[in-house]
Structures are given as C-alpha cells and as structure tokens.
Amino acid sequence: MKTLTLSCAVALALYSATSSFAFATAAVAEAATAALPLTAEYANDASLRGEVGPKQRNVTVLRVQILLDRARFFPGEVDANFGTNTRIAISGFQKNNGLPASGAMDEPTWAALNTDVEPVLVSYTLTEADVAGPFVEIPADMMEKAKLAALGYRNVAEALGEKFHTSPALLAELNPGKDLGRAGEEIVVPNLASAASLAKAARVVVDKSDSTVTLYDAADSVIAQFPASTGSEHDPLPLGEWKILGVARNPEFKYSPKLFWAADPAHAKATVAAGPNNPVGVAWVALSKPHYGVHGTPEPSKIGKTESNGCIRLTNWNAEAMGYSVSPGLPALLQE
Structure with a gap:
C-alpha cells in the first residue's frame, strides 16, 4: 500500500499488525482507497482494492471500468463512477467466466480481471490531428442542425473522450493544468485507443x-x-x-x-x-x-x-x- 496521508498510513499499519483486526483493516483500507487521487500510480496497481459499489467514485472503480472495457464487457463511458452500466458489465463478465453473476467485485472477479496486466492509464502525446478540428457549436433544434455542413465534435475534450471511451470531465481531472488543445502536450489517458477489432459475430x-x-x-x-x-x-x-x-x-x-x-x-x-x-x-x-x-x-x-x-x-x-x-x-x- 502506497503512502496516502500520515493518518491513513498509520491507521493501516496499526490495524495490519495483527490478524485479530482483519475486519477493521479492510474497513480502513476501503476508506483510504476512496481518498486516493485518480492517478496512474494507483490505478495501475494490480493489488488495488477498495469499495466498488453504488454511488462510489474512486480510483478502484476507474481501474475496474478500464479492465472491463478491454475485456469487451463495456461499462459505457469511463468516468470512475459506479453506476448501473458498470454493475451490469461486471455481472456479464462474471457469468462469462463461470463466476456467480452478482455484479459485485469479489476476490474471484478481481483475480479474473487482473489477468490483464497492461497498465490501465498511460501517457499520450496530443497530435496535430487531435487538436485540428474543425470544432462546431451544435444547436439543440433539429431544423438548425440540418443547416450545418457537418456535425463534428464540439471541442478537443469531446473528441478525446470518444477516442479513449472516457468522459471529458474525467480527462480534465486526470490532467490538471494540461492544455488539451496543444499538439505536443503529454497527457494521461485510459489505455483503450489501441484495442483490437471485435471478431465476426454469428x-x-x-x-x-x-x-x-x-x-x-x-x-x-x-x-x-x-x-x-x-x-x-x-x-x-x-x-x-x-x-x-x-x-x-x-x-x-x-x-x-x-x-x-x-x-x-x-x-x-x-x-x-x-x-x-x-x-x-x-x-x-x-x-x-x-x-x-x-x-x-x-x-x-x-x-x-x-x-x-x-x-x-x-x-x-x-x-x-x-x-x-x-x-x-x-x-x-x-x-x-
């Protein structure tokens, strides 16, 4: 477990000192995980555990969503929020792997997901094509939409969000202080853009x-x-x-x-x-x-x-x- 804050680290160390405090250790670990920043340092750690359930938003959920996307049990837009789409994706993955389809992240499900050892967050350098546009304002009215020559992306963040299956808000959170509109800027993104094509369906x-x-x-x-x-x-x-x-x-x-x-x-x-x-x-x-x-x-x-x-x-x-x-x-x- 990486250093969090002094209080979290000390609590974890104290509770881990004896097996008699195993339950308390788990509770503190979950609370500590919820406080972790959404960074590659934590998201790429295969030993990461913590609460993954309704209304949870944390780096653990982020890791789960990216691994599910790569396993082809898609959770929708990756946003680090545990919602219905993530639960259903977990359930489908469990069923496909011979596990009880609970929709909850138990240890057997973690073990199955973590056979994918590639980092879930990686560095990416923005290209001229990424930032070139053209970007357009999209009106709400259908008749006004029909006047446009093309219905492209509104901005770079929206385009990058689709490229990496990710909410623009999460991209901004992963990259504080970064200029998403500048070619050559190095940013952190979910490791999803190079996923292989799907097999032919029957x-x-x-x-x-x-x-x-x-x-x-x-x-x-x-x-x-x-x-x-x-x-x-x-x-x-x-x-x-x-x-x-x-x-x-x-x-x-x-x-x-x-x-x-x-x-x-x-x-x-x-x-x-x-x-x-x-x-x-x-x-x-x-x-x-x-x-x-x-x-x-x-x-x-x-x-x-x-x-x-x-x-x-x-x-x-x-x-x-x-x-x-x-x-x-x-x-x-x-x-x-």
Whole structure:
C-alpha cells in the first residue's frame, strides 16, 4: 500500500499488525482507497482494492471500468463512477467466466480481471490531428442542425473522450493544468485507443431486461456486451426475431417528424449531415424492422440511463465496433 496521508498510513499499519483486526483493516483500507487521487500510480496497481459499489467514485472503480472495457464487457463511458452500466458489465463478465453473476467485485472477479496486466492509464502525446478540428457549436433544434455542413465534435475534450471511451470531465481531472488543445502536450489517458477489432459475430441479442446488446460467435461464446438504451413507453423495443440488413458508417440522418411522437409540429422533413454529433452517431446497423436499427449517439453519458425513440442506442465507439463485427443476414433477437 502506497503512502496516502500520515493518518491513513498509520491507521493501516496499526490495524495490519495483527490478524485479530482483519475486519477493521479492510474497513480502513476501503476508506483510504476512496481518498486516493485518480492517478496512474494507483490505478495501475494490480493489488488495488477498495469499495466498488453504488454511488462510489474512486480510483478502484476507474481501474475496474478500464479492465472491463478491454475485456469487451463495456461499462459505457469511463468516468470512475459506479453506476448501473458498470454493475451490469461486471455481472456479464462474471457469468462469462463461470463466476456467480452478482455484479459485485469479489476476490474471484478481481483475480479474473487482473489477468490483464497492461497498465490501465498511460501517457499520450496530443497530435496535430487531435487538436485540428474543425470544432462546431451544435444547436439543440433539429431544423438548425440540418443547416450545418457537418456535425463534428464540439471541442478537443469531446473528441478525446470518444477516442479513449472516457468522459471529458474525467480527462480534465486526470490532467490538471494540461492544455488539451496543444499538439505536443503529454497527457494521461485510459489505455483503450489501441484495442483490437471485435471478431465476426454469428448472432445479436438485444435484452431489454438489463439494457444490453450482446454479440455471439459461431460457437455461441460472447464476443462483446454493450450497454444500451432500448426504447420507451411511447416507442417500445420491437420484440421478436429480426435480421441485420446492413451497416452505414458516418450516416446522414433522414429526419421525418411524423416518426417522433414529441417532434415540434413546426418541423419538416430534413437531412442532417454526418458526424459524431449526428443524432444516430457514427454508425447505423439497420434491422429488418422498418425504421429501426442499432446506432451511435452524441451523448454517451446517457446510454442505459435515458429512453430512446424505439431504436437501440450505443456509445459511438461501441456502435462503430459492432458495425465491423456484424454482416447482412445475421439474426438479431430483441427480447425482454
């Protein structure tokens, strides 16, 4: 255990002196872990333990989220916050590894995750391409969106967030005093950008019960599990057996207000240009159900936490990865 503050270090040393204080040691260790800064020094420590549960935000949760992302049980946007998406990702990882699917980080789950020994936080030097833009202001109104030539990123932080599957707020916290807009600046990022492509899928399952999209291979093994937004009361998920029709990358969005129950009555049909802030993000996986598909979103922090207009929303990076894994004719089961 690295030095925290004098009081934490002394408490840990005192409680560790005898096995009779094992329970107290664990309690103090969890409290100490919660106080650790979000730095590579601590996040890259495979012996790191601490509280990983509802409403927890700490370096332990950060390590778990990055390891889950690399294991292809995606927790959504990496933000060091333990929420529903992280719990569901843990549960999926546990089930896939023959462990009780509790959604809690017990020792067997830590042992399985920590077989990945690569650092979870690494240094990265910003390139000219990272900071070049162009960056644009994105209006809220759909008709105003349709006037833009492209719906690119709003700023460098948003672009880097998608590149490293991370909330812009966490990137700022990992890099105090750093200029994210300067090429040549060395920053700390989650070690995620170089992840290998997914294997080819044999079938897709969208599950409303836990808001996930899961890809399976021909041997029925899990390739990847993504958190998803899966419909709403007004536009429920179209349950049943469908097929993948095809994949559009960087698609335009054909806006038809009559298909949206809450559309502004003053709106008309419009074409919204492509880009990561397009309403369907960077990829559209079309289903045989007309007007329905799996697609990206410009708001990764809301995946699994807000409703959709009947389609299945993923983060942009998950939608893009899925698009390269699936092919036309693949079965897609949408279930409760």
